[in-house]
Amino acid sequence: MTRVRRVERITPRMARITFAAGGLAGLRSNGTDQHVALYFYEPGVELPRPFTAEAARALLPVARPRLRRYTIRHHRPGLGEVDMDFVLHGADQLASGWAERAAPGDEAIWFGPSPGWTPGPDAEWAVLLGDETALPAIGAILEQLPPGLPVSALIEVPDPSEEQQLTTWADARITWLHRGRRPAGQLLHERSTALRPPPGRGRIWGAAERDVVRGIRRHFVEGLGTARSDTHLTPYWTRGETQDSEV
Ligand SMILES: Cc1cc2nc3c(=O)[nH]c(=O)nc-3n(C[C@H](O)[C@H](O)[C@H](O)COP(=O)(O)OP(=O)(O)OC[C@H]3O[C@@H](n4cnc5c(N)ncnc54)[C@H](O)[C@@H]3O)c2cc1C
Structure with missing residues (x-):
């Protein structure tokens, strides 16, 4: 579980959202295009605290989240912060609409990151x-x-x-x-x-x-x-x- 710390419109149609949580200091960084899955639950779903990956799995028979993938643009372990940039393609779309309305203090659930790509040492x-x-x-x-x-x-x-x-x-x-x-x-x-x-x-x-x-x-x-x-x-x-x- 993280919270929105800052929201910045870096270009007219791109919002940079900074997420913060104590655990983000220890987030294992996977480099380059590493991405996470954002979890969106229906309003009113009671989430156990702390909300871990295990708790999310246990909740599946009762409440299935809708998942959206986003890339980690920056990770600042010292500050326990992660930035993700959201294309604002529609206020009525799930992730894009959430990003458009996001404000400091909002809760956000995401898990990851996935392994990042590397060109490999032999790439010319x-x-x-x-x-x-x-x-x-x-x-x-x-x-x-x-x-x-x-x-x-x-x-x-x-x-x-x-x-x-x-x-x-x-x-x-x-x-x-x-x-x-x-x-x-x-x-x-x-x-x-x-x-x-x-x-x-x-x-x-x-x-x-x-x-x-x-x-x-x-x-x-x-x-x-x-x-x-x-x-x-x-x-x-x-x-x-x-x-x-x-x-
Ligand atoms: C590994 C991975 C990493 C990604 N990283 C990022 C990232 O860092 N930043 C980012 O902004 N996106 C990223 N995406 C793309 C993002 O996950 C999709 O655009 C996603 O569909 C947005 O979810 P939504 O709920 O807003 O729209 P959805 O509910 O998924 O789609 C609703 C409607 O919007 C349309 N749509 C979806 N995305 C766009 C778009 N960009 N432009 C126009 N129409 C669209 C769909 O065709 C559909 O008709 C990533 C995707 C993957 C798989």
Whole structure:
């Protein structure tokens, strides 16, 4: 169980929420794109305290939470704080709406983090592809890539106001794609599938809407013959569907 400590609108459609709890000082950090599952229970469900993973499991026959996945953007163990960045895509949507209304003191339940991605010591280059939901992960990955590693990043956002300052020691070329009125992911798909990876062995990381990710995977794996194991392509959301199938 954590509490919201701060809420900041880092761009017009991205809220940075800082969570705090004593236990976060000891949170095992898993690096780069590590993510957690936020648990949303129906209002009125009585939660046992302290609310542990075991307690959540024991509660399953009575109350099933709805799960949503979010990336740890920053972890400050010394302060017992974690930041997550939420795309505000709709006030009536579960996680996005919660983030839009979140205020200091609100309770938040999440478990994790999952293991983070690493390009591996033999990577000669990396390609990072994503939409705004992947921006927290791409930001965290860039901060942790080895100095000098050649990196090409394509990031699709609605417009220039959603760009963020990203820092890295890698030799990164970051290209911002502004979708404007195009459907989400169309531009990312076009530009990703026009990419020809540099020579040598590298790694391709990507995350966006499910069908966009499928198209990108087809391009690299079936089209260019990139080894599937050299790609890490994850659907982060699905057009017209919620993430409710999990639990
Ligand atoms: C491993 C992982 C890490 C993730 N990390 C982050 C993160 O750090 N920050 C972040 O903002 N998101 C992140 N996401 C994506 C986020 O979990 C989804 O966008 C999720 O669907 C949001 O939940 P919701 O309750 O707001 O909407 P849902 O109830 O899941 O969906 C409701 C409707 O909204 C649509 N929708 C969902 N997301 C978007 C979107 N971004 N833009 C437009 N329409 C959308 C759906 O198609 C559906 O029609 C991550 C996903 C995964 C799998």
